[in-house]
Amino acid sequence: MSTSTALLRSLRLTLARRCRHRPASRALSQLPEKGLVSSSKEPQSLAQVIEDSIKATGPMSVARYMQLCLTHPEWGYYSQGDVFGREGDFITSPEISQVFGELVAIWLLTRWMAAGSPERVRLLELGPGRGTLMDDVLRTFQALAKFKVDSVTLVEYSEKMRGIQRAKLGPRCEALGAKLIFEEEISGVQKSPLFTMFIAHEFFDALPVHVFQRDEAGFREVRVDRNPSHLPAAHNARFRLGVDRESSLLSQLLPASSARFGRLPIGSRVEICPDSSRIVRRVGEVMADGGGAGLIVDYGADRSFSDSVRGFRKHKVVDLFEEPGTADLTANVDFAYLKESLEGVAETAGPISQAQFLLSLGLEPRLDKLLASAADQEKRKRIQDGAKRLVDKTGMGTQYQVMAVVKGPASEDDVYPFDKTPKDPDSPKPEAQS
Numbered sequence: 001m002s003t004s005t006a007l008l009r010s011l012r013l014t015l016a017r018r019c020r021h022r023p024a025s026r027a028l029s030q031l032p033e034k035g036l037v038s039s040s041k042e043p044q045s046l047a048q049v050i051e052d053s054i055k056a057t058g059p060m061s062v063a064r065y066m067q068l069c070l071t072h073p074e075w076g077y078y079s080q081g082d083v084f085g086r087e088g089d090f091i092t093s094p095e096i097s098q099v100f101g102e103l104v105a106i107w108l109l110t111r112w113m114a115a116g117s118p119e120r121v122r123l124l125e126l127g128p129g130r131g132t133l134m135d136d137v138l139r140t141f142q143a144l145a146k147f148k149v150d151s152v153t154l155v156e157y158s159e160k161m162r163g164i165q166r167a168k169l170g171p172r173c174e175a176l177g178a179k180l181i182f183e184e185e186i187s188g189v190q191k192s193p194l195f196t197m198f199i200a201h202e203f204f205d206a207l208p209v210h211v212f213q214r215d216e217a218g219f220r221e222v223r224v225d226r227n228p229s230h231l232p233a234a235h236n237a238r239f240r241l242g243v244d245r246e247s248s249l250l251s252q253l254l255p256a257s258s259a260r261f262g263r264l265p266i267g268s269r270v271e272i273c274p275d276s277s278r279i280v281r282r283v284g285e286v287m288a289d290g291g292g293a294g295l296i297v298d299y300g301a302d303r304s305f306s307d308s309v310r311g312f313r314k315h316k317v318v319d320l321f322e323e324p325g326t327a328d329l330t331a332n333v334d335f336a337y338l339k340e341s342l343e344g345v346a347e348t349a350g351p352i353s354q355a356q357f358l359l360s361l362g363l364e365p366r367l368d369k370l371l372a373s374a375a376d377q378e379k380r381k382r383i384q385d386g387a388k389r390l391v392d393k394t395g396m397g398t399q400y401q402v403m404a405v406v407k408g409p410a411s412e413d414d415v416y417p418f419d420k421t422p423k424d425p426d427s428p429k430p431e432a433q434s
């Protein structure tokens with residue numbers, strides 16, 4: 001790596017640290033990209049933007065690559081609008097069955113009761129997509145809850161998605177007399193004396209990860225570089241991954257953020273998501289005054305991953321480098337990292353499988369009720385297939401994990417249906433690789 005690249009990187013880090021109220025990723029994204037400024041021709045695609053940037057300042061981190069692919073104002077994936085559902089690139093649990101949101105609401109109700117049934121609550125969701133999950137939660141509260149919903153705060157950076165969410169949730173919030181608040185960033189969410197109920201479904205997997213490789217001397221960052229053998233006619237990838245020759249400030253700092261990473265075998269790689277750590281910690285912090293409870297549901301496991309970054313297009317897994325900006329890029333969630341980030345801020349429980357969570361909360365009796373009131377056979381089949389898919393032990397039921405975050409009264413107690421038995425600290429689980 002050249003001296004100028006190293007200098008630029010340490011300048012970016014210093015800047016990021018100075019912007020105490022601004023997350024590092026945003027501060028970085030506001031620095032002009034040299035490649036963009038100096039390019040004589042207007043780029044015609046995101047691949048061109050990325051290539052120009054690499055030509056000008058050298059290989060970019062996987063995190064920067066993901067961030068550009070997902071959020072570039074013109075060509076970023078989420079800047080295109082509604083990408084969900086059967087017609088879109090992927091479909092999520094709340095879109096498959098209303099039972100998902102209903103059971104999430106039931107769990108939130110159990111925590112509200114455990115906290116002494118406060119009269120008023122506020123709701124917080126990170127990355128609400130089409131707003132379907134929040135709508136199902138609010139509908140269930142309208143029918144069952146004995147508290148007043150003071151406000152519903154949605155953290156969503158895509159303007160197009162915020163429009164979809166406002167149209168969906170505006171009327172229900174109005175009916176409940178709840179304020180609907182939008183924040184682009186978690187840093188905009190403030191502490192509150194009210195009990196906070198929060199949900200983050202398929203949010204953390206969308207956050208950019210840095211990739212590092214361990215060798216005898218420590219860690220070096222794995223970056224996105226141009227592929228010298230790329231030939232447009234051969235349709236091979238324009239980019240490839242390469243390992244830095246030297247360590248950087250970030251490759252020294254980030255892998256040191258968890259003792260688990262230092263135990264990885266020499267030669268292995270690890271994906272680390274600093275944004276996930278910052279965001280989950282902030283969620284714990286905003287529950288400090290009024291207490292709260294929430295769920296993080298995502299694919300991943302209670303460990304780190306080495307090679308999980310991938311794209312989704314039309315329900316199929318696609319290569320990370322295939323037509324940047326046209327596929328959803330995601331990485332598995334390291335739940336252990338989220339728990340470590342919350343140490344001293346809030347209690348956590350789990351993760352457990354989605355199947356265990358939903359079945360423990362009464363998926364089957366709720367399903368029976370829905371089936372009994374379904375108008376016809378076709379509707380019954382749709383309801384049954386949807387519910388089956390959510391708890392399928394070879395699919396979503398085990399790939400998706402559910403973790404609870406609790407703060408305030410009763411947070412030290414057992415949190416149903418999670419097993420809060422502490423693990424033996426002397427026998428840490430080895431970091432499996434994938």
Ligand code: SAH
Pocket residue numbers: 078084092093094095126127128129130133155156157158161184185200201202203206207
């Ligand atoms: N929870 C929804 C949508 C999941 S997709 C569901 O399960 O159906 C991820 C959502 O998070 C999208 O709405 C996307 O626009 C938003 N998002 C992704 N990264 C974000 C970030 N860093 N800050 C705010 N919103 C983000």
